[in-house]
Amino acid sequence: MNTLSFGLLCILATHNYTGYELMLKIQPFWQAKHSQIYPLLAALVKEGLVLFEDVAQSDKPDKKIYSITEKGLNELKQWMAESSAEPVTRDxxxxxxxxxxxxxxxxxxxxxxxxxxxxxxxxxxxxxxxxxxxxxxxxxxxxxxxxxxxxxxxxxxxxxxxxxxxxxxxxxxxxxxxx
Amino acid sequence: MNTLSFGLLCILATHNYTGYELMLKIQPFWQAKHSQIYPLLAALVKEGLVLFEDVAQSDKPDKKIYSITEKGLNELKQWMAESSAEPVTRDxxxxxxxxxxxxxxxxxxxxxxxxxxxxxxxxxxxxxxxxxxxxxxxxxxxxxxxxxxxxxxxxxxxxxxxxxxxxxxxxxxxxxxxx
DNA sequence: CTTTACATGTAAGCCGTTACATGATTCT
DNA sequence: AGAATCATGTAACGGCTTACATGTAAAG
The missing domain is CATH 1.10.287 (Helix Hairpins)
Structure with a gap:
């Protein structure tokens, strides 16, 4: 579990999203490409912290809508209470x-x-x-x-x-x- | 040549330093450990952008004092004139x-x-x-x-x-x- | 006709952190 | 006695970016 994984849980704690939408949502707070997010989501599913629902679409590609589990919410709340690491800026x-x-x-x-x-x-x-x-x-x-x-x-x-x-x-x- | 390499040249443009001092100097602007800096300095020497002088010390470990070359200064000035990448913050x-x-x-x-x-x-x-x-x-x-x-x-x-x-x-x- | 948006995934490679390794002096 | 400072280097691993791969629809 790295910081970005917890970041994804943070966003899923407010609403359900596709991996693609998560990428767009997390951009302003944590720059991450889809190639980093998709494997992390798969790992979160494996650990039972999130789950997804397949949604077939005709005009656009099929998608997976992710939602946070009870277990995921508990782990997130634990992490939330920990001290935050210092922000890192590279300018x-x-x-x-x-x-x-x-x-x-x-x-x-x-x-x-x-x-x-x-x-x-x-x-x-x-x-x-x-x-x-x-x-x-x-x-x-x-x-x-x-x-x-x-x-x-x-x-x-x-x-x-x-x-x-x-x-x-x-x-x-x-x-x-x-x- | 990555951004950190140019950052090292920036600092050497104002004064000569050891690798250890460069690490301390660059901390506030670009977080980097000595394990990243030493190999980059070796690469900069190989490309003729910096050079170093061995200084033997009795009480402390021997050190290498790095200085920027004419070629290094030219490449730095060229880079300085280019548009800057957007700052990245992970908070x-x-x-x-x-x-x-x-x-x-x-x-x-x-x-x-x-x-x-x-x-x-x-x-x-x-x-x-x-x-x-x-x-x-x-x-x-x-x-x-x-x-x-x-x-x-x-x-x-x-x-x-x-x-x-x-x-x-x-x-x-x-x-x-x-x- | 080309680019952008939507949508998911893998592979290669660079960047950055942590750990391993050594060693004297000074401060707590 | 143990930690911090000075000083240099390598190795392993995890994080992040770029590129590869595929496909439709809308907008410019």
């Missing part, structure tokens, strides 16, 4: 930033323009997600922590706060260069 | 947050207390680093972007901004739970 830009003084101003400018654009895109994307959650209008309305929507609500809040502060950082760096 | 806590509503309030409380403590520790650590850079007193003084210290300056600024906003997020989540 190429931080390596470049370390020796930024060795390149020309125009190269620095381009790098930070791109970086700013990336964070602006993220911010727009996350703010878009907000509109899909009915109860959040402009981030003012609050969701009760007992609600199953609470998880997505706090994650989106964090994603937006991080994107905003990183955008701000890019603009600050650029202001330092111009002077 | 166990985000997986847990997704289905946070399935556990009891006291479990949520403990998880976010620990998370808050972690970000508080990071913030303290980064603010400590600041005092080691002479020109930053409380983050007010500015460093010219031509200075080799500029890289560390902007990285620290980002690390502090991120730690602060994540701390704020932890406190906000906890305020949502109490109500």
């Amino acid at each position: 190429e830009m931080m390596l470049k930033a370390y020796c930024i003084s060795i390149v020309d101003v125009d190269v620095i400018q381009t790098l930070f323009d791109e970086q700013e654009q990336m964070y602006a895109n993220r911010l727009a994307k996350y703010k878009n997600y907000c509109e899909l959650i009915p109860k959040i209008d402009g981030g003012i309305a609050e969701i009760d922590f007992h609600s199953p929507q609470f998880g997505l609500y706090i994650i989106l809040k964090k994603a937006i706060m991080n994107a905003e502060v990183n955008l701000e950082w890019c603009r600050w760096v650029k202001s330092q260069i111009k002077k | 166990e806590m985000m997986l847990k947050a997704y289905c946070i509503s399935i556990v009891d309030v006291d479990v949520i409380q403990t998880l976010f207390d620990e998370q808050e403590q972690m970000y508080a520790n990071r913030l303290a650590k980064y603010k400590n680093y600041c005092e080691l850079i002479p020109k930053i007193d409380g983050g007010i003084a500015e460093i010219d972007f031509h200075s080799p210290q500029f890289g560390l300056y902007i990285i620290l600024k980002k690390a502090i901004m991120n730690a602060e906003v994540n701390l704020e997020w932890c406190r906000w989540v906890k305020s949502q739970i109490k109500k």
Whole structure:
């Protein structure tokens, strides 16, 4: 049982999904390709933590809809109560930033323009997600922590706060260069 | 040539270091163990991008001091001008947050207390680093972007901004739970 | 007519962590 | 007496990415 396996259980704890849908759902929190997810789902089935139902489709390929078992939910709850490992970030830009003084101003400018654009895109994307959650209008309305929507609500809040502060950082760096 | 190899070149572009020192220096930006770094350094030597000097020591083990070559600096500058890959973050806590509503309030409380403590520790650590850079007193003084210290300056600024906003997020989540 | 979305799976290879191996000095 | 720091290296294993493989339908 690795972290990604527990991540799949987390998502199945809220709703039933196909492997393909799980891949799309877990993307924002844990980058994983389908080639990694399908074998893990097979292992979870073998251990009796999830089960699946075959669904035949005519227009699209047949699919398997996975759901979490009682045993799976128990193991998940146990894992939830354990201390979390420190987040790991690998950011190429931080390596470049370390020796930024060795390149020309125009190269620095381009790098930070791109970086700013990336964070602006993220911010727009996350703010878009907000509109899909009915109860959040402009981030003012609050969701009760007992609600199953609470998880997505706090994650989106964090994603937006991080994107905003990183955008701000890019603009600050650029202001330092111009002077 | 993978990203970590370029990361090592970035650090060697500012100063000469042993493999052991490189491991310590790169930790904050790219988590890597010595077992990964030593073979990469050997490969960089083979390609003529870095070279090393043997230094015998009596009290401590003998060491190799690495420095970047002209060829290494050229390849680094070329890489610096390329677009940066998107940062990858793997945060166990985000997986847990997704289905946070399935556990009891006291479990949520403990998880976010620990998370808050972690970000508080990071913030303290980064603010400590600041005092080691002479020109930053409380983050007010500015460093010219031509200075080799500029890289560390902007990285620290980002690390502090991120730690602060994540701390704020932890406190906000906890305020949502109490109500 | 090509790309994207849906849908599942395997194989090869690189990346990263843990463990094995050695050894002196300093701190607790 | 045991742990931490400095210092280098290899081996085994698990995690993640890229590529191989197949097939339909909708959208550009």
